[in-house]
Amino acid sequence: MGSGYLWVKALHIVFVTSWFAGLFYLPRIFVNLAMTDPGEARDRLLLMAGKLYRFMNPLMVLALGLGLWLWLGYGVGAGQGWMHAKLALVVLLLGYHHACARLLRKFREDRNARSHVWYRWFNEVPVLILLAVVVLVVVRPF
Ligand code: HEM
Numbered sequence: 057m058g059s060g061y062l063w064v065k066a067l068h069i070v071f072v073t074s075w076f077a078g079l080f081y082l083p084r085i086f087v088n089l090a091m092t093d094p095g096e097a098r099d100r101l102l103l104m105a106g107k108l109y110r111f112m113n114p115l116m117v118l119a120l121g122l123g124l125w126l127w128l129g130y131g132v133g134a135g136q137g138w139m140h141a142k143l144a145l146v147v148l149l150l151g152y153h154h155a156c157a158r159l160l161r162k163f164r165e166d167r168n169a170r171s172h173v174w175y176r177w178f179n180e181v182p183v184l185i186l187l188a189v190v191v192l193v194v195v196r197p198f
Contacts, residue, residue, distance in 0.1 A: 061130050068122035075119045076186060078112035079149075082156050083179040089163050090172040105160055116153060120146070137198040145189050152181055 085105045092098045123146075126132050133139030162168045170178075191197065 057130060061126070061132075064122055064125050064130070068119065068126060071115055071119035071122060075112060075115040076182060078108055078115065079153065079156075079182040080179070082108050082112070082160075083175055083182075086156075086159060086163070087172045087175040087179065090168060090170060090175050094166070102164060105163070109157060109160055112153070116150075133193075136196070138192045138196040141198075142189055142192045145185050145192070149182070149185050152185070 082105060085101055085108070089098065089101050089105065092101060127134065127139065133142070159168070159170075
C-alpha cells in the first residue's frame with residue numbers, strides 16, 4: 057500500500073496517543089476539583105482544565121480524521137468485524153469526551169454534585185476503552 061498509508065497510520069497513532077493524554081489527565085483534574093474548596097487553588101485547577109480541554113479538541117479531530125482516512129481512503133478494515141467493534145468503542149469515546157465538557161461546565165458554574173471517588177472511577181473508563189481498541193486493531197480477534 058506504499059509509504060503514504062504508513063505515514064497516515066503513524067500520524068494516526070501519534071494523535072490518538074496525544075488525545076488520550078488529555079482523556080487520562082482531565083478527569084484527574086476533576087478528582088482534585090471535587091476535593092478543593094473555592095479559592096486560588098480551585099481557580100488554578102479550573103484554568104488548567106479549560107486549557108487542556110481546548111487542546112484536546114483538535115487532537116481528537118486529527119486522530120479521528122486520520123483513522124477515517126485509513127478506513128475509507130485506504131479501505132483497511134472495511135467490512136471487518138474488528139473495525140465495526142472498534143468504531144462502536146470510538147463512539148463511546150466521543151461520548152466520554154463530550155461528558156468531560158459538560159462536567160467542566162458544571163465545575164465552572166459551581167454546580168458539581170459528584171464526589172472525588174466517583175471521578176476516580178470515571179477516570180478508569182478511557183483505560184478500558186484503549187485496552188479494547190488496541191486489542192481489536194492489533195490482534196483482530198474477529
Ligand atoms: C474514526 C475513528 C477511527 C478509525 C476509522 C480508525 C481506523 C484505523 C485503521 C483503518 C487503522 C489501520 C490498521 C492497519 O493498518 O493495520 C488504524 C490503526 C490504529 N488505530 Fe485507529 N481508527 C480510529 C480511531 C482510533 C482510536 C480512538 C484509537 C485508540 C483508542 C485507535 C487506535 C489505533 C491503533 C493503535 C492503530 C495501529 C494498529 C497497528 O499498527 O497495527 N484508532 N485505525
